[in-house]
Amino acid sequence: MGAHALDKDLEAVAASARAALVQEIDASGAWAADPVWREVFAAVPRHVFVPYYYIGTVDGYERLWGEDPDPRARERWVRGAYADTPLATRLRDGELVSSSSQPSLMALMLAELQVADGNRVLEIGAGSGYNAALLAHRLGDDDLVTTVDLEPEITESARRHLAAAGYHPVVVTRDGARGVPERAPFDRIIATCTMSSVPHAWLAQCRPGGRILTPLATGLVALTVQDAAHAEGRFLHTPAYFVPLRGGVRPEPERASLGAVPLRGRQHELFRFLLALTRGSLDPLEAYALWEGEGHPRRERYGVTVAGEHQWAWLDEPEGPYTWSLR
Structure with a gap:
């Protein structure tokens, strides 16, 4: 019995759990910007995309899978597939290398992507395939959706x-930072992996007026593309933690010690966002002084500008006084 060929009892559990998940996401307001996503999440079965997860x-991780001989374990698996939580789908030496994102965060990102009928969409980070299926269902044309992953x-x-779920978007194996030029131009690009800067290839492959939504630091930035060398936009209000993009040479700056930073800063999620955004530009005490001086700014006050070879993050205004180069 495959994960997409459940017995009738488990099929009923899946349908009930999916309906409950849709209600939960609805109550969170995640797709308020584009309520059509409610029908999409109600239609696409998440359990097909996570035949097993951890x-x-x-003691580490427990594997749940849809072909467990124990019927109670199979029910745990299918209920867990519709929990509003990220699911670890691939581990390597005990380290997470791929996951299925939290559905309410996916819903928010898809709504904020502002997809319109006929749009060509590139997804960076194929994951389980669930996000690509949601996009293909929403657009009603598999050929409009391209998803890419290195592995x-x-x-x-x-x-x-x-x-297995009945969708056939184009799936490409390569470094997502390079995009997929042979499938360009795209109207929308969405990444489901954390970046340290915005790859220039994405701008070059996006139509003027297009939208790029990507995790950066511990947030989500939505950029409007002006042309192949220019884009700008602000962060959404929500925190977002994703697996980093793999591929290419992207050295991580050394993590600075937070020992001298007051406890209220070290424990505050918005300070940690500023710290991640300015890593390599500000030391933690400088970041803390800024954070306090500016009244603990929310994510929406920050943005990113790409202009030719230069790209920087900023607070309030692209021209400063607070700007930090992105590497």
């Missing part, structure tokens, strides 16, 4: 899950 335990095992399983 949940954290005191052949991830693209192969995503393609398999998509086919």
Whole structure:
């Protein structure tokens, strides 16, 4: 019995759990900007995309899967597939390398992507294939959706899950920072992995007036593309934690010690966002002084500008006084 061929009892559990998830996301207001996504999430079965996943335990991880011989374990698996939580789908040496994102965060990102009928969409980070299926269902044309991932095992399983659910978007295996030029131009680009800066290839492959939504630092920035060398936009209000993009050479700056930063800063999510955004430009005490002086600014006050070879993050205004180069 495959994960997409459940017995009737489990099929009923899946349908009930999916309906409950849709209600939960609806109540959160995640797709308020574009309520059509409610019908999409109600139609696309998440369990098909996570035939197995891992949940954290005191000893490490426990694997839940749809073909467990124990019917109670199978029910746990299918209910867990519709929990509003991220699911670890691929581990390597105990380290998470791929996951299925939290559905309410996916809903928010898809609504904020501002997709319109006929748009061509590129997704960076294929994951389980679930996000690509949601996009394909919303657009009603598989050929409008392209998803890319560096890992052949991830693209192969995503393609398999998509086919099992009845979707056939284009799945490409390569470094997502390079985009997919042969499928360009795109109207929308959405990334489901954290970036340290915005790849220039994305701008070059996006139509003027197009929109790029990507995790950066511990937030989500929505950029409007002006042309192949220019884009600008602000962060959304929500925190977002994703697996970093793999591929290319992107050295992480050394993590500075927070020992001298007062506890209220170290524990505050908005300070940690500023710290991640300015890493390599501000030391933690400078960041803390700014954060206090500006009244603990919310994410929406920050933005990103790409202009040719230069790109920078800023607070309130692209021209300063507070700007930090992105590397």
